[in-house]
Amino acid sequence: xxxxxxxxxxxxxxxxxxxxxxxxxxxxxxxxxxxxxxxxxxxxxxxxxxxxxxxxxxxxxxxxxxxxxxxxxxxxxxxxxxxxxxxxxxxxxxxxxxxxxxxxxxxxxxxxxxxxxxxxxxxxxxxxxxxxxxxxxxxxxxxxxxxxxxxxxxxxxxxxxxxxxxxxxxxxxxxxxxxxxxxxxxxxxxxxxxxxxxxxxxxxxxxxxxxxxxxxxxxxxxxxxxxxxxxxxxxxxxxxxxxxxxxxxxxxxxxxxxxxxxxxxxxxxxxxxxxxxxxxxxxxxxxxxxxxxxxxxxxxxxxxxxxxxxxxxxxxxxxxxxxxxxxxxxxxxxxxxxxxxxxxxxxxxxxxxxxxxxxxxxxxxxxxxxxxxxxxxxxxxxxxxxxxxxxxxxxxxxxxxxxxxxxxxxxxxxxxxxxxxxxxxxxxxxxxxxxxxxxxxxxxxxxxxxxxxxxxxxxxxxxxxxxxxxxxxxxxxxxxxxxxxxxxxxxxxxxxxxxxxxxxxxxxxxxxxxxxxxxxxxxxxxxxxxxxxxxxxxxxxxxxxxxxxxxxxxxxxxxxxxxxxxxxxxxxxxxxxxxxxxxxxxxxxxxxxxxxxxxxxxxxxxxxxxxxxxxxxxxxxxxxxxxxxxxxxxxxxxxxxxxxxxxxxxxxxxxxxxxxxxxxxxxxxxxxxxxxxxxxxxxxxxxxxxxxxxxxxxxxx
Ligand code: DGJ
Numbered sequence: 001x002x003x004x005x006x007x008x009x010x011x012x013x014x015x016x017x018x019x020x021x022x023x024x025x026x027x028x029x030x031x032x033x034x035x036x037x038x039x040x041x042x043x044x045x046x047x048x049x050x051x052x053x054x055x056x057x058x059x060x061x062x063x064x065x066x067x068x069x070x071x072x073x074x075x076x077x078x079x080x081x082x083x084x085x086x087x088x089x090x091x092x093x094x095x096x097x098x099x100x101x102x103x104x105x106x107x108x109x110x111x112x113x114x115x116x117x118x119x120x121x122x123x124x125x126x127x128x129x130x131x132x133x134x135x136x137x138x139x140x141x142x143x144x145x146x147x148x149x150x151x152x153x154x155x156x157x158x159x160x161x162x163x164x165x166x167x168x169x170x171x172x173x174x175x176x177x178x179x180x181x182x183x184x185x186x187x188x189x190x191x192x193x194x195x196x197x198x199x200x201x202x203x204x205x206x207x208x209x210x211x212x213x214x215x216x217x218x219x220x221x222x223x224x225x226x227x228x229x230x231x232x233x234x235x236x237x238x239x240x241x242x243x244x245x246x247x248x249x250x251x252x253x254x255x256x257x258x259x260x261x262x263x264x265x266x267x268x269x270x271x272x273x274x275x276x277x278x279x280x281x282x283x284x285x286x287x288x289x290x291x292x293x294x295x296x297x298x299x300x301x302x303x304x305x306x307x308x309x310x311x312x313x314x315x316x317x318x319x320x321x322x323x324x325x326x327x328x329x330x331x332x333x334x335x336x337x338x339x340x341x342x343x344x345x346x347x348x349x350x351x352x353x354x355x356x357x358x359x360x361x362x363x364x365x366x367x368x369x370x371x372x373x374x375x376x377x378x379x380x381x382x383x384x385x386x387x388x389x390x391x392x393x394x395x396x397x398x399x400x401x402x403x404x405x406x407x408x409x410x411x412x413x414x415x416x417x418x419x420x421x422x423x424x425x426x427x428x429x430x431x432x433x434x435x436x437x438x439x440x441x442x443x444x445x446x447x448x449x450x451x452x453x454x455x456x457x458x459x460x461x462x463x464x465x466x467x468x469x470x471x472x473x474x475x476x477x478x479x480x481x482x483x484x485x486x487x488x489x490x491x492x493x494x495x496x497x498x499x500x501x502x503x504x505x506x507x508x509x510x511x512x513x514x515x516x517x518x519x520x521x522x523x524x525x526x527x528x529x530x531x532x533x534x535x536x537x538x539x540x541x542x543x544x545x546x547x548x549x550x551x552x553x554x555x556x557x558x559x560x561x562x563x564x565x566x567x568x569x570x571x572x573x574x575x576x577x578x579x580x581x582x583x584x585x586x587x588x589x590x591x592x593x594x595x596x597x598x599x600x601x602x603x604x605x606x607x608x609x610x611x612x613x614x615x616x617x618x619x620x621x622x623x624x625x626x627x628x629x630x631x632x633x634x635x636x637x638x639x640x641x642x643x644x645x646x647x648x649x650x651x652x653x654x655x656x657x658x659x660x661x662x663x664x665x666x667x668x669x670x671x672x673x674x675x676x677x678x679x680x681x682x683x684x685x686x687x688x689x690x691x692x693x694x695x696x697x698x699x700x701x
Pocket of ligand 1 (some may be wrong): 330
């Protein structure tokens, strides 16, 4: 007997038709009441010259049932049992979740499909577990979570990138064929962020129906979206398993990472609002009542030149500017004079720090700042004491030459001795020193990820999670930043055990605008590490005025990344100004609803954040404006019935090149209605390229 399961959240419905193999009938807008004749009204015709039966797009589509696109499961038992067909045996239903158990008695496999719908955020989570219930081993080559899309989802936005250019978006039509992304880099990667957005034609920031997807996994993955020849379409995501990576012995199981997905009928802003809410309520483990401290990170200031007296001088200046956490980056440990040596030797370099690290930390603490330290635990340099003692701890394939990356290799975290050594070193550092924060870096890909000769990206990734979990269980107050040559490891699963991301090594504010915009679809501003760098960017050599740098860093989790001793007094004062502004607005920034506005002029990036009382909007002029006059700022997410005091927070101080007379409101506080702001808009000044302004809207009580 066919049944219907209806999971409901604040704004969404997930309706599943339960037969021998369950199928999602509807995932989208909330359905208040299901028609009794829904099953009849959704019955599909059977077309000529195809199979004689209707083939459902099931929760784990099967080749053996006549799904001719990518199946949800692939594998074999010594060349048999390669096209399993499952039958529902059990279902456990609760308010917000359902677990289906399915079995194939021929292939001797069991599936457990776990689906949850978070009421508050409208985010779906789905994962699948397969268990080998046979008596011989089963070679699993793929297990992915599949979610259907309606036929009017006919455009896709995917993500691409590289080092210093993360989270770039690519839009494409999704009407035939599809999209496929495979990540084999052994980390989440700069190149293939595991996220995808699908939507109705011309969906944009503010309008349209959009379905958003993210696979929470820090290893290899496959992400695809397919349009079948019958027009039905789906997104599928899972771990990319290397040949022989998942061999299930009798009774053994493999579980996929969680696929997170959400639906919005208010464009991309609805997607980010939902993902942000989910992340805040379910993923981030951060002291709730503590504001995120403003950072100074030493990397771009001093690189490997560590002199404790000088670092203390940097700390003095940092404290004056309003910095709240001072982080010593790479270069502090024994023999680390450059990139080519010493990774693995996690002991303080006594030549650089003859009096130990304690006086530096005390100095920083006395100035009222917390102290943080950089580490890169998963790595080993050939030129290191650790390598001399344990060359066999490297993740490798015996008998082959392995290219190094940044002159370093990856440690095999599944080797218990290696795991214990790393835990002991990190635990010792956190116990010996007053460290409140670790910047956990990871600077190369996994080329030959072999553990005892067998493929081990899955094992390595889980061992990394275990190492972080063990450390955090011991040091509950310590916060960790996930850095991987910038944004190479940004995903929900690593965020469960970290507190912030270094979004990119590119501190060029212009590039950062695009990177941060892409990242903002999935991650709230408080986990987006954003620093003011030196005037000349170290990755692009482009120069930026402090206005552009300050405004770009201000909206994330703010920091500075330079040597404050060397910069002119005027710049230092400007840092202090942006830090003060950030502190003034950080509660709003780090807890409000973020949004982006569509502008008819693509040379502008407009984004903001609001709560019940106030709103902050940044307008960044990326390149030369398209028109002589900017379009009025029309804010669709504003409360129509409210009145707002509208006040300029920041506009470039230096003289405008493109404008000879400023709009008068820039020097006043206006009181405007939500309705006017939405429908008529606010006239903007003409901004020069690579500059930004900020406006504050306070609701009149
Ligand atoms: C790469 C990181 O992304 C940088 O911020 C810095 O920490 C360097 N590694 C240090 O080696």
